[in-house]
Amino acid sequence: MPRVLVIIPAYNEEETIGDVIAALRSHSPEYNVLVIDDGSHDRTAERVRATGHAALVRLPYNLGIGGAMQTGFKYAIRQGYDIAIQCDADGQHPVEQIPSLVERLSRNDADVVIGSRYVADSGYTPSLSRRIGKSILSRLVDALIGGGITDTTSGFRAMNRRALEVFADRYPDDYPEAEALVILHMCGLRAVEIPVTMHPRKGGVTSIKPPHAAYYMVKVGLAIFVDLFRTTKRTTSGEP
Amino acid sequence: MDGYTQTGIQTAHRLGILGLSVLLLAVVLELVRRGYLKERYALLWLATAGLSLLVGAFPSIITWLAHLFNFQYLTVLFAMYFAFTLALVLCFTIVISRLAERNRELTQEVALLAHKVEQIEKDPPP
Numbered sequence: 001m002p003r004v005l006v007i008i009p010a011y012n013e014e015e016t017i018g019d020v021i022a023a024l025r026s027h028s029p030e031y032n033v034l035v036i037d038d039g040s041h042d043r044t045a046e047r048v049r050a051t052g053h054a055a056l057v058r059l060p061y062n063l064g065i066g067g068a069m070q071t072g073f074k075y076a077i078r079q080g081y082d083i084a085i086q087c088d089a090d091g092q093h094p095v096e097q098i099p100s101l102v103e104r105l106s107r108n109d110a111d112v113v114i115g116s117r118y119v120a121d122s123g124y125t126p127s128l129s130r131r132i133g134k135s136i137l138s139r140l141v142d143a144l145i146g147g148g149i150t151d152t153t154s155g156f157r158a159m160n161r162r163a164l165e166v167f168a169d170r171y172p173d174d175y176p177e178a179e180a181l182v183i184l185h186m187c188g189l190r191a192v193e194i195p196v197t198m199h200p201r202k203g204g205v206t207s208i209k210p211p212h213a214a215y216y217m218v219k220v221g222l223a224i225f226v227d228l229f230r231t232t233k234r235t236t237s238g239e240p
Numbered sequence: 241m242d243g244y245t246q247t248g249i250q251t252a253h254r255l256g257i258l259g260l261s262v263l264l265l266a267v268v269l270e271l272v273r274r275g276y277l278k279e280r281y282a283l284l285w286l287a288t289a290g291l292s293l294l295v296g297a298f299p300s301i302i303t304w305l306a307h308l309f310n311f312q313y314l315t316v317l318f319a320m321y322f323a324f325t326l327a328l329v330l331c332f333t334i335v336i337s338r339l340a341e342r343n344r345e346l347t348q349e350v351a352l353l354a355h356k357v358e359q360i361e362k363d364p365p366p
């Protein structure tokens with residue numbers, strides 16, 4: 001059995017984090033849970049401690065989703081986990097479908113498995129400009145990495161040890177999901193996707209400010225462009 | 241002559257350049273001496289002061305460049321200092337980026353260590 005760690009980055013998620021951990025405990029008690037409290041100002045940390053089912057790493061200030069996830073990757077490597085799952089704290093990611101991600105990963109023909117939102121009933125409708133921006137970038141990234149990924153920005157994903165080692169070394173600061181796939185590809189690793197159905201938000205307002213569409217496009221576009229010309233050290237691959 | 245270039249550089253301007261260069265050189269060296277400025281970051285400032293001094297000593301460099309680009313020599317002078325400023329600002333942004341990167345790594349390391357300490361305090365090894 002591979003050792004699996006579910007990493008939940010949380011920034012001011014006191015309303016939902018407890019339920020997410022409870023759902024994980026009831027569906028997959030064999031998975032360990034790690035919450036990265038990314039400098040929350042609310043009672044996120046208390047809620048996590050109250051569950052008694054999750055390890056808690058608290059960042060002294062808000063690093064952003066990329067920096068928070070990378071903290072989790074480093075933890076996973078140091079604690080000797082074989083597989084890490086990234087899962088949102090707002091309850092939209094279907095924790096009951098994590099075993100499908102793990103199962104797909106254990107076929108050993110991919111290093112990252114993405115849970116793709118073919119059916120997105122998230123109750124969150126991004127602005128038109130942002131949707132267009134995301135769609136253009138998504139196609140660009142998909143083309144760059146050789147196709148096969150329709151939802152490049154989904155943050156619901158499973159990673160094996162090789163992918164974790166790449167990401168622990170290099171992971172983008174903000175809006176990391178799409179760029180991470182390019183980094184992965186440049187390091188000679190492979191991503192696949194399986195369809196999942198997202199849950200609607202459990203309550204509260206989203207704490208994630210939708211990025212300005214133009215900034216998002218330019219920032220991620222530039223980062224990806226630069227990644228393509230970077231000399232990458234290929235990870236010494238061996239069986240995980 | 242087309243009227244744009246002048247054959248010589250005005251003495252007042254030349255003295256200005258020389259004075260500025262010497263002042264800059266003195267200030268930078270003093271800051272390094274007092275430890276306010278690290279040597280590695282002082283190098284670009286010293287290069288600026290040094291080249292400026294060179295121009296003051298051999299003003300024909302400026303008039304030659306002015307002739308080459310068909311500029312007035314004052315324009316060339318300002319362009320030169322502007323280029324130095326750009327180089328310095330670029331250098332600073334590189335330094336800031338590196339500091340931000342290291343800061344992020346340190347932050348992650350501190351958080352992971354704090355977690356470990358908490359674990360050990362809760363459940364001390366025998």
